[in-house]
Amino acid sequence: MSATASDIDGRIGARIHALRTARGLTLDGLARLSDVSRAMLSRIERGESSPTAQLLNKICGGLGVMLSALFAETEKPPSPLARRADQPVWRDPASGYLRRAVSPAQTGSLVDIVEVEFPAGGSVAFDNQRLAGADQHIWVLDGTLELELGEERLRLEAGDCLMMRFDRPIVFRNPARRAIRYAVVVSHGAARP
Numbered sequence: 569m570s571a572t573a574s575d576i577d578g579r580i581g582a583r584i585h586a587l588r589t590a591r592g593l594t595l596d597g598l599a600r601l602s603d604v605s606r607a608m609l610s611r612i613e614r615g616e617s618s619p620t621a622q623l624l625n626k627i628c629g630g631l632g633v634m635l636s637a638l639f640a641e642t643e644k645p646p647s648p649l650a651r652r653a654d655q656p657v658w659r660d661p662a663s664g665y666l667r668r669a670v671s672p673a674q675t676g677s678l679v680d681i682v683e684v685e686f687p688a689g690g691s692v693a694f695d696n697q698r699l700a701g702a703d704q705h706i707w708v709l710d711g712t713l714e715l716e717l718g719e720e721r722l723r724l725e726a727g728d729c730l731m732m733r734f735d736r737p738i739v740f741r742n743p744a745r746r747a748i749r750y751a752v753v754v755s756h757g758a759a760r761p
Contacts, residue, residue, distance in 0.1 A: 576658050578615030580624070583638050585613040587631050602630025620662040625694045634702065634734070636680040636754055639669040646674035663692040665740075670751075682752040686713070686742045693739045701757025706730045711748025714741040724750075 588598050595613075599606040604626050611617040612627070619627070621635075628635050639656045650672040658667045663686075670681040706713070707729040715722045718736040732738070742748050 577618050580638050581613045581615040584627060587633060587637065591631065598630050602626045618661045621660040621692050622662065622694065634754055634756065636669065636682065640673045648672055648675055660692060663690045665690055665692060678756045680754040684750050684752060686740065686748050688742060688745050688747060690742045691739065693737065695737045703731060703733045703755050705753040707751045707753065709749040709751060711742065711744055713748060713750055714743050715739065
């Protein structure tokens, strides 16, 4: 997908606005639930800010959705096929990781697949919200990925797969001198918004 960063920021902002209003939340209400300032939320919704993965994770926590909900292509008709050229791609401005939404959008599937290219030496932390019935599998495709799950430390090599719940803080690290790739398979476990 050849969208510019501002196009992607605009789509993410519009999606946050749609999810917020569908839940009957004001900017102040979402600010309280997400621990993100009203001013920042307003800038994000207007597409005037390039939010980091950590910031988007907080907003998702306030909305009660997973990160994948922000990348759902709602303006296109549903299709069971997602061609690589049409898959939404987003780069975290803080860590530099590249996130590709692989799964076809709006199919009603309870599973989302995301491909991540993580730069050398990169690190990103998420203070995961508790989502009942939801879990994710991290499948390392190429390279080595280090994870901190609360107090637990893990090292995943190519081919390793880890299932984990959204129930504790997590830090992803690439200790290598080259980019690594991994897939995230998210199971929503219940009907999605």
